[in-house]
Amino acid sequence: MTTAELYNSYKEQMRRIADIKYASALLQWDQETYLPSKAAPIRGQQIATLSELSHQLFTDEKLGALLKELSERKELHEDEQKNVSLTLEDYSKNKKYSTEFVRKMSEQTNKTFHAWIEARKQDSFSVFEKDLAALIELKKQETDILGYEKHCYNALLNEFEKGCTVELLDKTFSGLLPSLKELLDKITAKEQVDNSFLKQNFPKQDQWSWGMHLINKLNFDFNAGRQDISEHPFTINFSSTDVRITTRVDENNLSNMTWSCIHETGHALYEQGLPETEYGLPLGEAASLSIHESQSRLWENNVGRSLAFWRYYLPELQQYFPKQLGNVSLHTFYKGINKVEPSLIRTEADELTYHFHVFIRYELEKKLIEGSIQAKDIPAFWNEHYQKYLGVSPANDKTGCLQDIHWSHGSFGYFPTYSLGSFYAAQLFSFVKRNIVDLDTQLEHGKTESLLTWLKKNVYRYGRKYTSEELCTKITGKPLDIKEFMDYLLQKYTKIYIL
């Protein structure tokens, strides 16, 4: 076969595998948005069957041989070569898993998800514990399947962020946390800002309308996506022409809906901006989770909590809620939405204390996977560490260790990418601001198109071509530099709190 024929055959096989994976993703989306309750067990089984099938296809020896053959062909274009080498990497990793293990994991994940839903309803960790323990057991097995150096948790970290290790993260957090603590103490010593205006009654339907308006203005393409309601906001895609986000509405707090909409839109713009022609191939996928998160955070925080942004949007928001916000001035609003305050819920945390949440979860996961603590110890560990690092204690499990969906999805090793995302976002945004010199003025006029165009050109269009570090270096001229993040925080809070 000619190289072109070989490459087409590879593309065709990857397309089929993607069709099945995305079908499975739709079943999951549906499970978290519209599934009737009695269907939960069968849905889990249906998803498991599709996982098993796509795994079977993606570990087919013939595909392996094709990939090896292709990887030796020199006539491939650079991007084609990259697709092949990344696919070969994925293939080799997938070969480590038995189909039986994939099915078991999928079924256990599904059970654990429903246990989590039920546990939240009953506000009781013990309802979740048994299934979570079984899942952690599978995750431990997975570390052996994947293999690792030094710490077993590295195997899982590497799944979400290539090259990420306990060593690196320990070093990063131990460098960062003292600076964050110092800044937090300075802020705490100052007069506190008021954000009570966010905690009035905001009717559901009005919040929904506002959120949809905002998303639309931020250029989320509703012909290539939609928004729905779910227990926990998320972004999921079934192609770059079908990217779906979800949100949740708290009638007594405007923050949840507003910034979850902006956050998920950040993810979605990335997915909608990936090259459609690379469907099913690495170059049609996001670079990494941390870069994904850098996109959501950049919009949520660097843009969506900036003074310039709200200079334009506050008057619009006030039209939706004249009674509640008509008298709130821009500066009161800006300070309020950036209030720093240790709190219980990660997704509602400010940009500073957020990273303590991630750190606690990271510590906890590390210990669960290495086996030094067990599932049953989670609530105690959780509460103790929240007290220690943030000085707060959850009154119940729902606002404590049951708050996040990730474990119930089997995502252990995922949380550090949230912090990395913030760090990358700060570095990227500071670079963008130097490149689009009137960006602030544009934001003040509600214009985000040139930012989006810049991101499309510099981030989205490459797909997985570059690793996080490579992409960061390519764009900003240097690898991840936490100092950029600290500078961003210092600058922001110095003005707000007059430090």
Next chain:
Amino acid sequence: MTTAELYNSYKEQMRRIADIKYASALLQWDQETYLPSKAAPIRGQQIATLSELSHQLFTDEKLGALLKELSERKELHEDEQKNVSLTLEDYSKNKKYSTEFVRKMSEQTNKTFHAWIEARKQDSFSVFEKDLAALIELKKQETDILGYEKHCYNALLNEFEKGCTVELLDKTFSGLLPSLKELLDKITAKEQVDNSFLKQNFPKQDQWSWGMHLINKLNFDFNAGRQDISEHPFTINFSSTDVRITTRVDENNLSNMTWSCIHETGHALYEQGLPETEYGLPLGEAASLSIHESQSRLWENNVGRSLAFWRYYLPELQQYFPKQLGNVSLHTFYKGINKVEPSLIRTEADELTYHFHVFIRYELEKKLIEGSIQAKDIPAFWNEHYQKYLGVSPANDKTGCLQDIHWSHGSFGYFPTYSLGSFYAAQLFSFVKRNIVDLDTQLEHGKTESLLTWLKKNVYRYGRKYTSEELCTKITGKPLDIKEFMDYLLQKYTKIYIL
């Protein structure tokens, strides 16, 4: 292997195939309810991949060998034997199709569906014509693949109703139509009833609330299903614990929403009542399309257009629409909802003229499949025959030959089951009324539970164990007897029109 082991292996394989088929069904449901427009082509491809996969699994020679082996084991229980023999039948039929043909059909069906959506938007048959012609060509090929005796259309009729033939249908329609025409003429000669109260403005949200209320009262299980909005109402299921119905709302006509809700609920109660333990097996599926339709029609017409039913429900309906319906008396309402009047839209037709719609479509399909007319001839044929049989002419294609979704799904040979469904419904309902002697009194009090229990016991729980004819005979003591349907119409309209 022991027989029990063999049977378990068979069940397990069928479960896997069902998982894939139902995943594909979810992709289709999503396509007709929530899919963003740009995703249409890729969604078609994703569905085609799943069709191809389930076809591959269901035509696996090893499954065939297993089925043959099992069919010779005498130790199986009666129901197990039935499952195996029906599966072997399905298997043998599926073996006739090549995987390539299945994929082609799936892709063409998808294209045709989107062409239909677009053609309706533009109100132009010509937008639909090319894809429909390609689909008809595939359907002709399918008749050769399946094989047939006498008329090629028999091959397709048999797909939807085992044993159904042109010969039988020609005989049935030529027996029925003159009687219907005679009754229609008698009615036309009488003073006409007024149904203008149904054609006022009924706000969408209020109609939706009313529909949801009604469905709920009819014991649709919302923990095992849901209702959404789509272009064309339908029922679809992904297990008996997840049965979804859709409806559409016309602000200027209350009928569409109300009776589509009852109709689809009739389908859904059947699906929700199928034995969950038989998931993926014939005994977990509906007996046939005509029996399925008998269930929807029984609720829609025999129950849902009866005086007793509305004696209870009219006051409830009036609470939703006091302004529009507060002054409408029960008898005016009852007569109005049973008004006989030749019209353009099948789904809105009365119980008498409905069958002319089916007959015209049947004649048309027969000619399209035998090749005596072509896709391009459809609008002319359609309009001419509507004039001839019903004395009406559509002003445009949207209310003419573009009105139904079925062709765009590749469903040729389907429509006759609609008429058969009405006939079976009449026969079943007349039998039920003799068995639940106070059924009218129960309906007058809004009680439909004992009717539902009766249907569960006599229809739902058997799945595909009996053919339509067998089931009808088992229940009513005789095969389908069209006279029961004519008697039902005569009795009803004699009272309403004082014939």
